[in-house]
Amino acid sequence: MNDQQQTVFAPEDAQDYGKDPIAVRETDKYVSEYVRGFVEKWDELIDWQQRAESEGRFFIDVLKARGKHAVLDVAAGTGFHSVQLLKAGFNVSSSDGSAEMLAKAFDNGMRHGVVLKTIHADWRWLNKDIHGKFDAIICLGNSFTHLFDEADRRRALAEFYAALKHDGILIIDQRNYDGILDHGFSSKHKYYYCGDQVVAEPVHVDEGLARFEYRFPDGSSHNLNMFPLRKQYMRGLLEDAGFRKIKTYGDFQEESEEANPDFFVHVAEKNYE
Known part of the structure; x- marks a missing residue:
């Protein structure tokens, strides 16, 4: 099977949101959204080379500056950050709630000359599947946004907190939804979704739902x-989860240096003092 055949959406990949798509606001829906056809196309959206160039050493430098080595990537996706950190010398465990994503991440790791330690886990019960404590947890790619219930968000952060060593840190990112909600959508596509042949934009936004559509060069589209x-x-x-010394960056810059960033990155410390 050639690459073109592999990335064609199969009939079973068709999405079903019912008669009212914007009424679907469920945490567990993301599992069915990351079907194989979409996962195979995900790296077209990311563009690993462009993203590596735009991010530079930001996450590597944040972790090394704090002396962190054992890292849990709880939103591994197709493996971009896990691979980057492994190649930089970190001890990385890669977790995701989508088995399809983890399979793709493992394959991507092999292509980049590294072997990912993959774990299929739900954040809400993370410590049931993840064993040991970590110096750092990263939750990147706007992944935390998949949790629709506040109870789920609080439970996931509590699980992250529990999986960290006493002086561990959590690095978590998100889209600048404030800008989207208050001023409408605009994106430089400079840092995160760098694929220049893919269109990613919201088709509906309110205070409780951001429904994005991703359109690919072959004419296919997918929603999240x-x-x-x-x-x-x-x-x-x-x-509220217990994290302290929370520092927020806008597109990898100090907040004061970037007026309207596409993304925020929060670096939060677990500190008992």
Whole structure:
């Protein structure tokens, strides 16, 4: 089977949101959204080379500056950050709630000369499947937005907190939903979704749902339902979970240096003092 055949959506990949797609606001829906056909196309959206160039050493430098080595990537996706960190010398465990994503991540790791330690796990019961404590947890790619229920968000952060060593850190990112909700959607596509042949934009946004459509060069399209997390709300959740010294970056810059970033990155410390 050639690459073109592999990326064609199969009939079983057809999405079903019922008669009212914007009424679907469920945490568990993401599992069925990441069907094989979409996962095979995901790297067209990411564009690994462009993303590596745009991010530079941001996450590597944040982790090394704090002396962290054992890292749990809880939103491994197709493996981009797990691979980057492994190649930089970190001890990485890669987890995701989508088995399709993990399979693709493992294959991508092999192509980049590394072997990923993959674990299929739901964040809400993370410590049932993940054993041991980590210096750092990363939750990237706007992944936390898949949790629609506040109880799920709080439970997931509690699980992250419990999986960290006493001086561990959590690095978690999100789209700038404040900008989308308050001013409408615009994106430089400079940092995260770098694939220049893929269109990613919302088809519906309100305070409880951001429904994005992804359109690919072959004419296919796919949708993801996400909860639009506001920045201060997210920081409040982190504080409520016990995290301290929360620093937020805008597109990898100090917040004051980027007026309207596409993404926020929160670096939160687990500190008993």
